[in-house]
Amino acid sequence: MSSRARTIFFLISAAGLAAVFAWGFRDAPPLGDYRGPYGNVVTQVAVYERHATDVVNAINYDYRGFDTLGEEFIFFASVLGVLLLFRPQKEKENEGKNDSKEQEHLEEELPVSDTLRVSMQLMVVIMIVFGVYIAAHGQLTPGGGFQGGVILASAPLVVYLSGNAETFERIVSSPLIKLAESGGAAGYAIVGAAALFFGAHFLTNIIPLGMTGDLFSSGTIAVISALVGLEVTGGFVLLMKTYLQEIIVAHGGKK
Amino acid sequence: MLNYLTYIVAAWIFLWGLYGIVTSKNLVHQVVCAAVLQTSTYVLLLGIGFKVGGTAPIFADIPVGTSVVDPLVQALMLTDIVVEATVMALLLSMVVKSNEVAGTVDPEELRVLTG
Amino acid sequence: MTATTMFPLPIAIPLAVAAFIALSGKLLGRRFSDALAIATAAANLWMTISILRATWLQPQTYWFGNWWPRAHDVALGICFTVDSVGASLAVLASLLTTAGLLFSWEIFEDTENHFQPLMLIFMAAMCGFSYTGDLFNLFVFFGLMSVAAFALCGLKTLEPAPLQGAYNFGLVNTVGAFMIVMGIGLLYARTGALNFAQVGRSLGSSSDALVLLAFLLISVGYMVKAAIVPFHFWLADAHAVSPSPVCVLFSGVMVELGIYAVARVYWTMFQGGLAAHTRELRAILLVMAAITAIVGALMCYAEHHLKRLLAFSTIAHAGLMLAGVGLLAPKALGGFSLYVLSHGVVKGGLFLCAGIVLHRLRKIGEDHLHGEGKGMWWTAGLFLLGAWGLAGAPPFGTLLGESMISDSAKEFHQAWLPYIFMFAEIVTAGAVFRATFRIFFGWGEPAPTDRSSQIEEKPETDEEEENVPAVMFVPAAVLILLGIALSAVPNLRSTAEAGAQLFTNQFTYAQAVLQNVEPAAPALTAPEPLTSSIVRSCIALALALLLALGSLFHKRIGGWLKFTHGLELGNPILRKVHSGHPGDYVAWLSFGTALLGGMFVWFLRR
Numbered sequence: 001m002s003s004r005a006r007t008i009f010f011l012i013s014a015a016g017l018a019a020v021f022a023w024g025f026r027d028a029p030p031l032g033d034y035r036g037p038y039g040n041v042v043t044q045v046a047v048y049e050r051h052a053t054d055v056v057n058a059i060n061y062d063y064r065g066f067d068t069l070g071e072e073f074i075f076f077a078s079v080l081g082v083l084l085l086f087r088p089q090k091e092k093e094n095e096g097k098n099d100s101k102e103q104e105h106l107e108e109e110l111p112v113s114d115t116l117r118v119s120m121q122l123m124v125v126i127m128i129v130f131g132v133y134i135a136a137h138g139q140l141t142p143g144g145g146f147q148g149g150v151i152l153a154s155a156p157l158v159v160y161l162s163g164n165a166e167t168f169e170r171i172v173s174s175p176l177i178k179l180a181e182s183g184g185a186a187g188y189a190i191v192g193a194a195a196l197f198f199g200a201h202f203l204t205n206i207i208p209l210g211m212t213g214d215l216f217s218s219g220t221i222a223v224i225s226a227l228v229g230l231e232v233t234g235g236f237v238l239l240m241k242t243y244l245q246e247i248i249v250a251h252g253g254k255k
Numbered sequence: 256m257l258n259y260l261t262y263i264v265a266a267w268i269f270l271w272g273l274y275g276i277v278t279s280k281n282l283v284h285q286v287v288c289a290a291v292l293q294t295s296t297y298v299l300l301l302g303i304g305f306k307v308g309g310t311a312p313i314f315a316d317i318p319v320g321t322s323v324v325d326p327l328v329q330a331l332m333l334t335d336i337v338v339e340a341t342v343m344a345l346l347l348s349m350v351v352k353s354n355e356v357a358g359t360v361d362p363e364e365l366r367v368l369t370g
Numbered sequence: 371m372t373a374t375t376m377f378p379l380p381i382a383i384p385l386a387v388a389a390f391i392a393l394s395g396k397l398l399g400r401r402f403s404d405a406l407a408i409a410t411a412a413a414n415l416w417m418t419i420s421i422l423r424a425t426w427l428q429p430q431t432y433w434f435g436n437w438w439p440r441a442h443d444v445a446l447g448i449c450f451t452v453d454s455v456g457a458s459l460a461v462l463a464s465l466l467t468t469a470g471l472l473f474s475w476e477i478f479e480d481t482e483n484h485f486q487p488l489m490l491i492f493m494a495a496m497c498g499f500s501y502t503g504d505l506f507n508l509f510v511f512f513g514l515m516s517v518a519a520f521a522l523c524g525l526k527t528l529e530p531a532p533l534q535g536a537y538n539f540g541l542v543n544t545v546g547a548f549m550i551v552m553g554i555g556l557l558y559a560r561t562g563a564l565n566f567a568q569v570g571r572s573l574g575s576s577s578d579a580l581v582l583l584a585f586l587l588i589s590v591g592y593m594v595k596a597a598i599v600p601f602h603f604w605l606a607d608a609h610a611v612s613p614s615p616v617c618v619l620f621s622g623v624m625v626e627l628g629i630y631a632v633a634r635v636y637w638t639m640f641q642g643g644l645a646a647h648t649r650e651l652r653a654i655l656l657v658m659a660a661i662t663a664i665v666g667a668l669m670c671y672a673e674h675h676l677k678r679l680l681a682f683s684t685i686a687h688a689g690l691m692l693a694g695v696g697l698l699a700p701k702a703l704g705g706f707s708l709y710v711l712s713h714g715v716v717k718g719g720l721f722l723c724a725g726i727v728l729h730r731l732r733k734i735g736e737d738h739l740h741g742e743g744k745g746m747w748w749t750a751g752l753f754l755l756g757a758w759g760l761a762g763a764p765p766f767g768t769l770l771g772e773s774m775i776s777d778s779a780k781e782f783h784q785a786w787l788p789y790i791f792m793f794a795e796i797v798t799a800g801a802v803f804r805a806t807f808r809i810f811f812g813w814g815e816p817a818p819t820d821r822s823s824q825i826e827e828k829p830e831t832d833e834e835e836e837n838v839p840a841v842m843f844v845p846a847a848v849l850i851l852l853g854i855a856l857s858a859v860p861n862l863r864s865t866a867e868a869g870a871q872l873f874t875n876q877f878t879y880a881q882a883v884l885q886n887v888e889p890a891a892p893a894l895t896a897p898e899p900l901t902s903s904i905v906r907s908c909i910a911l912a913l914a915l916l917l918a919l920g921s922l923f924h925k926r927i928g929g930w931l932k933f934t935h936g937l938e939l940g941n942p943i944l945r946k947v948h949s950g951h952p953g954d955y956v957a958w959l960s961f962g963t964a965l966l967g968g969m970f971v972w973f974l975r976r
Contacts, residue, residue, distance in 0.1 A: 001947075001954050003278070003363075010277040010957045014270050016964030021266040023971055024583025029559055030258035032307035036562015037444045039304065039325030043312055046326075047319050055312040055323075059330040066378075066434045066448045070498065070510035071334045073385055074517050077491050078341035080392060081521025082348045084484040140315055146337060182393035189386040192378070195435075202378035204436045213315065239344060246351065269552070273960055276545070277953045282537065285952065289544055296551045303559040328558070331506060335551060338513045342547075345520055346540050352524075353533040362951050365534050 051209040052139040052218035060144070061221045061228075065203045069188050072228055076185045079235040086242050112163040120162030127155040135229035139218040145225040149232025156237055160244070172241040177234045184231025191220055191227065261302025268295035282350040282360040286343055293339045297332055304328035374424075377432040377450050377501065380417045380460060384410050384494040388487035395483020404475055407486035411468040414493060418464045422457040427868055427891045429453035431503065431883050443884045445565040451503035451883050454869035455707045459623065459630060462714045463496035465852075466622045469845035470615030473722055476729070476839050477613070485525070492518040492619060499627055503883060505557065505564045505639075508631060509550055512595070515624065516543050522616045523608050534950065535611035541952045542604040545959060546594030553587030556580055557639070566638040567883035570876050577643030582970050585640050589632050590963045596628025597685050598692055599662040600962040603948060603955040606669070609681030614725025617677060621684040622718035626691060626710045633695040633703065633873075641876045648698055650973040652782065654966070655696025660790045662689030667797035669948065671917075672940025674736035674817045676724045676805060680717065683760060683798035687713050690794055693787055694775045700874045702778035704866035709771025712853050716759035716766065719849035720802065723752050726838050726846065727809065736805050741812030749838060750810035752850055753802060759853045761799035762791070763911040764904055767856030770863055773903035788906060795910040797937075800917035804938075807922055814922025818939055863897040 001009065029035065042063065043055055052058040060068050112120075135148025160168035171177075192203040200206060203220075210217035272292030279285040304325030310317065312326040354360050387410045395403040424430070430452055433439075437447025471489055495514035502508050520543075524536030558564060560580055561572035573581060590601070597605040605625070609617050636644075644651055666686030673679040691713070694706030726749050728734050731742050743750065759766040772791055779787035807813045856862070871892040872878065878889040920934035947954075 001949065001951070001957070003280075006951075006953055006957050007278050010274065010960055013957065013960040013964040014274065016968060017273075017960060018266065018270060020583065020586070020964065020967035020971060021262075021269075024556070024579045024586075025259060025262040025266070027578040027580040028259065028262055028556070029303075031261050031302055032258075032305050034304055034306045034309075034325050034562075036325070036558065037442070038327050038446070038558075038562045038564070039306075039323075041440065041444050042446055043323050043326065044319065047314050053313060053315040055314065055326040056329045056333070059326055060333060062435060063437055063446045064327075064330060064448055064506075067334060067504075067507055067510045069385075070495070070507070070514050071337050073388075073491060073494075074338055074510070074514050075341050076389065076392075077488060077514065077517045077521060078345050080484050080488055080491075081345045081517065081524070084488070084521055085345075085348045085352050085524055087484070142311070142313060146333065178393055182389040186386045186389035186393075189382045189389070193382050193386075196375060196378075201432065201434055201436050202382065203434050243348075243351075265552075269548075273545070273956065276541070277957045277960070279953060282952075285541065289541060289548075292545065292548055296548055296555065299552055299555045303555055327564075328555070331554075334506075334510065338510075338517075338547075342513075342517060342520075342540065342544050345517065346537060346544070349520075349524055349533050349537045349540065353537065356529065356533065362953060365950075 047212060050205065050218050050221065051212040052221050053213060054139055054141055054144070056142070057138045057144045057225065058218070058221060061138075061224045062205055062218075065192070065224065068224075068228070069192065069203070072185055072188055072231060075232065075235055076181070079181065079238055082239055082242055086246050112161075117162050120158050124155050124158050124162070127151055127158060131155065131233075135226065136215065136222075138225035139221045140213065140215070145228030146232050149229040150236060152229070152233040153236030153240070157240055172237055177237050179234075180230045181234025181238060184227045184229070184234065187227040188224060188231075191224060261298055265295045265299040265302070268292070268298065280361055280363070282353070282362060282365075283347065285362070286346045286350060289346070290339060290343055293335070296335060300328045300332050300335070374430055374432050376417055376421055377452060378434070380414045380421070380464070380497040381494045384414060384490040388490040388494075391483055391490070392487045395486070400483075403483050403486050404471070407490055408468065408471045410490055411464060411471050411493060414497065415461065415464040415468055418457065418460040418497060421452060422454065422461050425452045425457050426454055427865070427872070428888065429872055429879075429882055431886070439565075439568070439884050443568055443571055445563065445568050445884065448507050449503045449565065449883060450501040451566070451879070452501050453872055454865070455630070455703075455873050456500040456634075458707060458711060459500040459627065460497040462711055463493055463500070463619075463623045466618050466714065466718045466849075467493040469718060469722065469849055470618045472845045473618075473725060473842050474613070474615045475841045485522075488518050488522050489615070489619075492522065496623060496627060500630070503566050505554055505566060505569065505635075508634075509547070509554060512550070512592075512631070513547060515627070516547065516595075519616075519620065519624065523612045525613055525616070526611065532611035535607040538950070538952050538955060539604045539608035542601070542955050542959060543594060545956055546591040546601070549587045549963070550591030553584045553591065556584040556587070560584070565883070566634070567880040570639040570642065571880050571884070573639060573643050575642045575645065577640070577646075577974070579975065581640070581643055582974055583967075585636075585644075586963070586967050586970050588635055590966060592628045592631040592635070594628070594959065595625065596632065596692065597625050597662075597688050598658055599665050599685070599689070600958040602662065602666070602685050602688075603958060605685055606678050606681045606948065607950060609684075610675055610678045612677075614677075614721055614728065617680070617721040617724075618718040621680065621721060622714040625684055625688050626714060629688065629691050629695055629706070630710075632692075633706070637874050638876060638879055641874075644974060647974045652696060652698050654969050654973065655698075656693055656784060656787065659689045659693035659696050660787075662686070662692060663790050663794040664689075665944070667794045668937070668941065669944060670798050671801045671937050672945065673801070676727065676734050676736060677721070679736075679801055679805060680720055680724060683801065684717060686794040686798050687717075687760075690772075690775075690791055693779075693790070694771070697775065697778050697782060697784070699778050699782070700870040701781075701867050702775050703874060704863065704868075704870035705771045705774025705778065707771075707870065708774065708856075708862065708866050709768060712759070712767030712771060712856050715849045715856070716756055716768065716853040719752065719846045719853070720756040722842065722846035722849065723749055723756065726842050729842065730838060736808055737817035739809045740816050741809070743810035744812055746810060746838070748843065750806055752846055753806040753810070755850050757799045757802035757806065757914070758911065759850065760802060761795045761907060761911040761914050763907040765857050766853050768853070769900070769903055769907050770857060772907065773900050774863055774867065774897075776903060776906075777898050792906055792910045795907070796913045796917060799911065799914035803914055803918035804921055807918060815925055861894060864894040867897070868892040868894050
């Protein structure tokens with residue numbers, strides 16, 4: 001279809017879709033009128049049943065923990081997919097033997113000012129502490145594994161931006177990153193399966209629940225949150241490493 | 256009418272996202288339009304869970320029993336955001352690789368598979 | 371270990387092993403990773419078969435995290451409700467993954483250790499998808515299935531075509547996924563629940579506009595995966611560029627799971643509300659099914675790229691399977707599940723055979739391969755058997771599925787449906803026959819060259835070999851022969867219909883899930899005689915052969931058989947519509963949604 005024909009075709013369909021939406025939303029409950037049983041029931045019982053004050057994470061890692069297992073593996077599969085897409089190809093290696101060094105090392109020094117360098121290095125420390133704090137307090141306050149993991153994964157990027165390409169290279173090539181990612185993902189499945197050994201169903205909370213409000217409370221919620229944090233950190237660092245290598249190599253070292 | 260504003264906004268963003276995807280001339284732009292499309296579902300979900308006078312469902316400093324908004328839609332949204340971010344990452348890497356191999360990101364010029 | 375304890379294992383074990391292989395594959399070597407992956411897939415096959423036997427006519431529920439439902443039917447947790455339809459789909463998924471992993475022993479030298487984990491994750495997602503009883507969990511497994519599929523589709527990154535195919539696939543399916551989430555949100559707004567049984571009970575018999583909009587959005591999203599016209603454009607592109615073992619999974623079970631999802635969602639949640647409009651809904655679904663079957667068949671015959679040809683035949687058969695669901699009756703649904711099983715193995719075997727062709731002959735376009743397959747008699751035999759299976763002729767299991775659907779159609783006065791079946795069978799089987807005769811026997815005129823068959827696929831293996839390796843041939847042969855073996859199972863049709871009775875009973879489903887009341891095993895009724903189906907399918911087989919021979923020898927025979935050549939050249943408008951442009955595909959998606967929405971508003975409102 002030509003571009004014009006496609007636009008007109010779509011605008012007609014969009015008008016139809018808008019009409020269908022308008023007709024459907026007439027019967028929707030108005031804003032602020034939440035009546036459904038799920039939210040009401042779970043906010044009453046979650047704190048008592050699981051000693052977790054953050055009900056959203058209690059749902060995510062306990063009541064509906066199986067969904068989060070699937071979601072974690074969606075992330076894992078995506079990272080695998082990106083690694084697969086950017087894998088070193090045999091033909092590429094034959095073409096650019098002299099490029100192979102660049103594929104391995106991101107050695108350019110970014111020209112950054114001293115102020116930036118110092119303040120970025122301070123930022124890295126703050127980000128790591130903050131990331132660990134958010135990931136560890138998932139069961140108490142908003143946060144949790146995913147959020148903390150993303151913050152932690154940004155720390156190496158800040159290292160790179162502060163001009164320390166070598167340190168960045170060393171951090172992201174460490175085998176610990178892959179171990180964190182796969183370990184976090186497999187660990188979640190194993191924690192779930194561990195419940196089977198105690199005669200309970202998959203992903204039951206079998207660890208003692210502790211006192212509400214404590215750092216080490218709510219049983220497997222805290223454990224799963226930490227595992228997810230590990231996996232997300234590992235995954236995002238791998239993604240960043242792959243993208244940066246690809247883009248720098250593809251542009252022949254130009255920034 | 257104000258009562259249904261979330262639904263109208265959600266539908267509006269949805270249709271604009273679709274428009275962007277259909278009329279796009281650049282694959283990166285297309286992927287970002289798909290991300291915009293996704294935000295319409297966030298608006299819808301959050302609007303559904305809202306309770307007038309409700310506060311955040313975190314009982315760290317409020318007693319159990321205070322009126323809070325629905326936590327389930329927030330949990331659904333977290334899952335949704337992760338799914339979206341990862342799918343966008345995968346699609347964008349396909350675009351980057353496609354640019355490397357074929358030299359273009361214009362869908363019109365990339366039409367290798369037809370008929 | 372009781373049977374129910376086994377329920378989460380077909381999902382948890384492959385996922386954990388996939389993470390392990392991704393981590394340590396480089397250390398442990400390619401052969402070890404392959405062997406571990408094959409062993410896991412085989413273990414999954416054994417587990418899913420045990421689960422199928424345990425839930426044969428007794429659906430069972432498994433609540434994750436011990437979160438049984440509270441008083442007043444409020445379910446806070448996620449459950450798996452396994453019945454025979456879902457369990458058989460999981461068996462199919464595990465079987466095809468095992469075959470695909472065996473096939474890939476010889477190929478992909480450079481994918482490090484990323485291919486096997488993605489296949490295992492794909493298998494786990496498909497098993498979870500078939501077992502689940504929760505609306506959002508269905509979506510999460512749909513997303514997992516999709517992401518693994520996108521990654522596997524774009525495997526061959528050195529050519530532009532795979533990236534375009536994978537991108538089209540990814541974009542269109544993602545838009546469909548967003549629609550599903552909107553639909554889930556709207557259903558949640560109305561009922562405050564995500565469990566199928568609880569939502570169904572909450573909705574009761576109300577079917578106001580919001581519920582219909584939710585049904586529209588959710589069905590469209592899953593129909594995108596099921597490749598129903600006009601949401602089907604991505605399928606041919608994705609198949610044309612994916613590696614053969616991945617195509618097996620796409621056509622054999624992933625597309626069928628989309629149709630299964632529409633059936634599951636309808637029968638557990640919307641059936642009560644739409645009960646007054648069953649006739650109209652049936653008509654809408656049957657029209658969509660017929661259009662899909664016809665368009666798929668016509669495009670199939672006009673293709674000369676072997677994998678695209680098979681992909682379009684999947685679209686045609688997806689239309690037939692949607693007809694099985696769209697009749698909204700237990701007998702037709704039983705026929706649907708039988709058809710899915712037998713079509714899945716036959717199509718899987720055919721894709722593996724296409725992979726064998728690519729491996730031995732290094733090309734995949736019918737025009738480039740004219741006569742080059744002479745001497746590969748075993749592979750040619752498999753192709754011929756596969757085409758026989760696509761025609762639905764005895765002794766293949768597709769006959770049984772088709773007969774149940776046609777019998778059900780007659781009960782609803784839709785006697786035209788068996789002829790659509792015949793049309794799709796004749797044309798798709800004819801296409802495979804034509805390709806076989808051309809490639810392996812060298813008969814007939816050279817194929818017309820179309821643009822898509824000019825895209826030659828890079829061979830998946832490194833060197834040419836004299837013989838087809840056993841590890842490639844045996845899975846293909848076993849799959850196709852399973853299509854025949856399926857008919858030998860005693861009482862298959864009665865059991866399928868009984869299983870479908872349980873599937874379609876919303877009331878007993880809700881009771882079983884929420885109150886743990888075991889449903890009474892339905893009585894096995896005697897199936898109707900197969901004679902009319904056998905006659906129709908044998909005629910279809912004969913006509914398919916005639917069609918193939920007609921296109922091959924049209925210059926010599928001439929006369930009224932000239933139309934076969936026209937069929938092979940294809941309709942230019944239809945070809946232009948399948949343009950490869952992702953914006954076009956999404957425009958058609960919007961059009962289809964708006965049209966279907968309009969039909970819902972007009973026919974299904976109160």
